Amino acid sequence: xxxxxxxxxxxxxxxxxxxxxxxxxxxxxxxxxxxxxxxxxxxxxxxxxxxxxxxxxxxxxxxxxxxxxxxxxxxxxxxxxxxxxxxxxxxxxxxxxxxxxxxxxxxxxxxxxxxxxxxxxxxxxxxxxxxxxxxxxxxxxxxxxxxxxxxxxxxxxxxxxxxxxxxxxxxxxxxxxxxxxxxxxxxxxxxxxxxxxxxxxxxxxxxxxxxxxxxxxxxxxxxxxxxxxxxxxxxxxxxxxxxxxxxxxxxxxxxxxxxxxxxxxxxxxxxxxxxxxxxxxxxxxxxxxxxxxxxxxxxxxxxxxxxxxxxxxxxxxxxxxxxxxxxx
Amino acid sequence: xxxxxxxxxxxxxxxxxxxxxxxxxxxxxxxxxxxxxxxxxxxxxxxxxxxxxxxxxxxxxxxxxxxxxxxxxxxxxxxxxxxxxxxxxxxxxxxxxxxxxxxxxxxxxxxxxxxxxxxxxxxxxxxxxxxxxxxxxxxxxxxxxxxxxxxxxxxxxxxxxxxxxxxxxxxxxxxxxxxxxxxxxxxxxxxxxxxxxxxxxxxxxxxxxxxxxxxxxxxxxxxxxxxxxxxxxxxxxxxxxxxxxxxxxxxxxxxxxxxxxxxxxxxxxxxxxxxxxxxxxxxxxxxxxxxxxxxxxxxx
Numbered sequence: 001x002x003x004x005x006x007x008x009x010x011x012x013x014x015x016x017x018x019x020x021x022x023x024x025x026x027x028x029x030x031x032x033x034x035x036x037x038x039x040x041x042x043x044x045x046x047x048x049x050x051x052x053x054x055x056x057x058x059x060x061x062x063x064x065x066x067x068x069x070x071x072x073x074x075x076x077x078x079x080x081x082x083x084x085x086x087x088x089x090x091x092x093x094x095x096x097x098x099x100x101x102x103x104x105x106x107x108x109x110x111x112x113x114x115x116x117x118x119x120x121x122x123x124x125x126x127x128x129x130x131x132x133x134x135x136x137x138x139x140x141x142x143x144x145x146x147x148x149x150x151x152x153x154x155x156x157x158x159x160x161x162x163x164x165x166x167x168x169x170x171x172x173x174x175x176x177x178x179x180x181x182x183x184x185x186x187x188x189x190x191x192x193x194x195x196x197x198x199x200x201x202x203x204x205x206x207x208x209x210x211x212x213x214x215x216x217x218x219x220x221x222x223x224x225x226x227x228x229x230x231x232x233x234x235x236x237x238x239x240x241x242x243x244x245x246x247x248x249x250x251x252x253x254x255x256x257x258x259x260x261x262x263x264x265x266x267x268x269x270x271x272x273x274x275x276x277x278x279x280x281x282x283x284x285x286x287x288x289x290x291x292x293x294x295x296x297x298x299x300x301x302x303x304x305x306x307x308x309x310x311x312x313x314x315x316x317x318x319x320x321x322x323x324x325x326x327x328x
Numbered sequence: 329x330x331x332x333x334x335x336x337x338x339x340x341x342x343x344x345x346x347x348x349x350x351x352x353x354x355x356x357x358x359x360x361x362x363x364x365x366x367x368x369x370x371x372x373x374x375x376x377x378x379x380x381x382x383x384x385x386x387x388x389x390x391x392x393x394x395x396x397x398x399x400x401x402x403x404x405x406x407x408x409x410x411x412x413x414x415x416x417x418x419x420x421x422x423x424x425x426x427x428x429x430x431x432x433x434x435x436x437x438x439x440x441x442x443x444x445x446x447x448x449x450x451x452x453x454x455x456x457x458x459x460x461x462x463x464x465x466x467x468x469x470x471x472x473x474x475x476x477x478x479x480x481x482x483x484x485x486x487x488x489x490x491x492x493x494x495x496x497x498x499x500x501x502x503x504x505x506x507x508x509x510x511x512x513x514x515x516x517x518x519x520x521x522x523x524x525x526x527x528x529x530x531x532x533x534x535x536x537x538x539x540x541x542x543x544x545x546x547x548x549x550x551x552x553x554x555x556x557x558x559x560x561x562x563x564x565x566x567x568x569x570x571x572x573x574x575x576x577x578x579x580x581x582x583x584x585x586x587x588x589x590x591x592x593x594x595x596x597x598x599x600x601x602x603x604x605x606x607x608x609x610x611x612x613x614x615x616x617x618x619x620x621x622x623x624x625x626x627x628x
Contacts, residue, residue, distance in 0.1 A: 038441035110369035139557025251466025312464035
């Protein structure tokens with residue numbers, strides 16, 4: 001077809017050059033067509049989340065019909081009796097993530113300050129930030145392996161000390177078996193720290209120098225400037241980073257499943273073993289048979305999905321609002 | 329150290345000598361104390377990484393031989409036969425390769441739309457939002473999805489299901505990092521290309537993508553390194569086997585699932601093999617990460 005047209009292009013008179021015409025047609029395909037192709041792929045990528053939501057909800061549907069809303073606060077989880085409730089797992093997920101958030105925020109802000117202020121020369125600061133971010137690259141199964149064989153044995157005496165001296169206090173009221181809620185919370189702290197520190201550092205760096213200079217010129221010391229000027233100016237970014245970290249902690253599976261002890265339990269003691277939604281999925285799903293057990297596990301997945309969705313959307317909104325504000 | 333209180337400013341206005349007085353004890357104490365605290369907390373933050381690297385090398389290196397990298401795992405408790413994790417290495421590479429084939433075209437083309445054509449439009453920002461949210465979905469939920477779509481319909485655990493799950497983990501990472509890479513290309517270059525008569529396809533691939541290629545490559549490598557270490561999406565999709573992987577329609581072994589299974593094993597040899605697997609995995613993942621970050625630091 002191409003050859004046809006080019007041979008006919010030897011006719012000189014018509015004004016419109018057919019060769020130019022076909023390149024225009026080609027251009028149209030390469031132009032508009034290309035845009036639609038990329039749009040198609042973008043829609044596929046974005047549509048994955050709806051497809052995922054639809055598929056796991058559909059699979060969990062029989063469990064939703066059987067148990068209804070009380071699934072959320074029921075504490076039964078018995079495979080032979082076919083009675084399932086999510087509360088122990090929701091409890092474990094929220095408590096371990098809460099511990100992680102409580103510890104990772106101050107440590108993360110410290111790292112962000114050390115790497116953004118000029119306490120240290122640049123050639124120390126850059127590698128320091130790099131090393132902290134490298135933790136995020138370590139696969140979580142390896143952090144779990146380290147947790148089982150290194151961290152738990154090292155940390156057990158500390159847990160026993162806490163129990164012996166503060167045993168009257170409900171948080172430390174049980175004999176520590178080794179794995180448990182506190183260990184899982186600490187492991188999660190390590191894992192979400194890079195998220196919090198790296199975003200907080202970027203936000204702190206983008207605070208205008210004039211604000212800092214003004215505070216210093218009025219006689220404030222470095223730490224007075226940090227607490228009264230830098231941190232308030234960066235507050236929304238740090239909150240966004242922390243919520244993003246929380247989202248990571250809620251969904252973290254392998255490391256937690258390996259160090260939490262995997263017992264279905266609601267306990268006031270942080271030294272006790274427990275379980276989380278991702279951990280019970282990792283432990284039971286492959287062995288579950290078609291039926292109510294599998295559907296209930298799917299429903300746990302749906303709850304986790306919704307929980308992380310809400311948390312992540314909040315973080316995205318806060319960080320987007322921040323970057324819009326920064327652009328003005 | 330002077331503890332003399334600073335007089336109220338209205339009194340001290342005229343007294344120039346006060347300027348040369350040292351800070352009050354409280355303020356000095358607060359400053360030094362906070363600096364000390366920040367350093368201690370930052371020290372705590374980097375301690376785990378060093379401990380992990382040290383332990384992985386200490387516990388993993390003794391068993392690392394050529395046999396370990398090329399042989400099948402020995403049955404638990406057996407002695408005197410070669411013990412290895414060759415099948416896990418092959419399985420991981422197979423699944424990550426297929427996952428890359430699925431996710432890289434989707435991720436890069438989606439990023440091209442978002443950066444080149446959809447910028448500022450409602451569709452563009454909506455799609456970008458959804459992909460950002462997808463990047464926050466826990467990988468275990470992705471595993472549930474892949475189980476239902478592939479394992480449940482084909483009635484068998486398979487490498488294909490594992491690859492599918494890994495691809496879904498990779499898509500948002502590739503899209504968002506490519507998007508950042510494309511944004512670094514100056515608009516003037518696109519305008520110059522169009523002014524010379526190039527169509528959008530030519531402008532995009534010959535000008536924009538080719539100049540952003542190093543950064544796109546490093547972003548994609550980071551996504552691959554994430555997929556290599558992922559465990560949660562594989563434990564009930566690809567499952568595990570102690571045999572060589574046999575195509576994509578059978579259970580397929582992987583390094584990460586091997587580490588998970590063997591870490592909880594009562595056999596000390598299997599625990600040791602988990603550490604060796606961890607050494608191999610950490611080595612691959614850190615090499616990719618350090619290389620990518622050096623390239624990124626150079627281009628920015």
